[in-house]
Amino acid sequence: MNQPDKQLQLNNYKDKLLKALHLPVKIAAQSINSIIVLLIINIGSAAWLSFFLWQRFNVNILWIFIVTLIVCLPSYSLGNLYVTLKEIIVLPERITTYFQTVQQTFAEFGEAHEKVLAHSKDNLEKDSSKFLSGKKRQLIFAIGQRLKDWYFLAKKLKEVKSLISDSQDLLVLTFQAMALTNPIFLLFVTIAVVLTLVYFFVALVTLVFYLFSLGR
Numbered sequence: 572m573n574q575p576d577k578q579l580q581l582n583n584y585k586d587k588l589l590k591a592l593h594l595p596v597k598i599a600a601q602s603i604n605s606i607i608v609l610l611i612i613n614i615g616s617a618a619w620l621s622f623f624l625w626q627r628f629n630v631n632i633l634w635i636f637i638v639t640l641i642v643c644l645p646s647y648s649l650g651n652l653y654v655t656l657k658e659i660i661v662l663p664e665r666i667t668t669y670f671q672t673v674q675q676t677f678a679e680f681g682e683a684h685e686k687v688l689a690h691s692k693d694n695l696e697k698d699s700s701k702f703l704s705g706k707k708r709q710l711i712f713a714i715g716q717r718l719k720d721w722y723f724l725a726k727k728l729k730e731v732k733s734l735i736s737d738s739q740d741l742l743v744l745t746f747q748a749m750a751l752t753n754p755i756f757l758l759f760v761t762i763a764v765v766l767t768l769v770y771f772f773v774a775l776v777t778l779v780f781y782l783f784s785l786g787r
């Protein structure tokens with residue numbers, strides 16, 4: 572497969588991937604602000620309920636700590652979700668940049684490889700004749716040029732390995748993005764949201780009760 576065909580294949584794969592990510596990215600963009608609000612509500616509820624238990628009932632600090640952990644459980648899920656959503660929102664841009672880098676790096680790697688092979692094949696007899704004829708300066712220059720070509724090839728090979736590592740990270744993020752439309756994932760998110768609202772309601776009721784008791 573020649574270079575234009577490879578680029579066309581990569582572009583088609585990129586377009587299909589971006590199309591598949593359209594809905595998850597849209598969900599992430601629409602949901603991330605709500606997740607922040609829920610996080611603030613949950614942390615605020617935990618802080619207030621801990622203070623209420625300590626102030627009103629003089630509960631042991633260990634029990635206050637346990638209650639705080641229980642009330643903050645949704646924050647753990649919501650916090651992870653927020654980080655994931657933030658990464659998913661910029662995922663299309665990262666994928667586009669990644670594919671552009673892949674095309675450029677593989678093209679440069681191919682050119683470097685062909686250049687090394689061409690020099691190795693064409694200059695083998697020439698280098699030997701230079702050595703035999705005593706043209707040391709030309710021989711040193713030819714060796715230096717060959718080492719330069721090998722160094723450039725090794726550099727591009729390192730970049731290719733780095734791209735493979737990046738592809739794994741993008742693949743993980745892509746699976747996480749697809750999970751946004753998974754019913755099981757949505758169920759866990761719903762549970763976290765419901766618990767947050769329940770704890771907020773309890774905190775609100777206790778706050779009203781506390782303010783009412785202060786006014787008496």
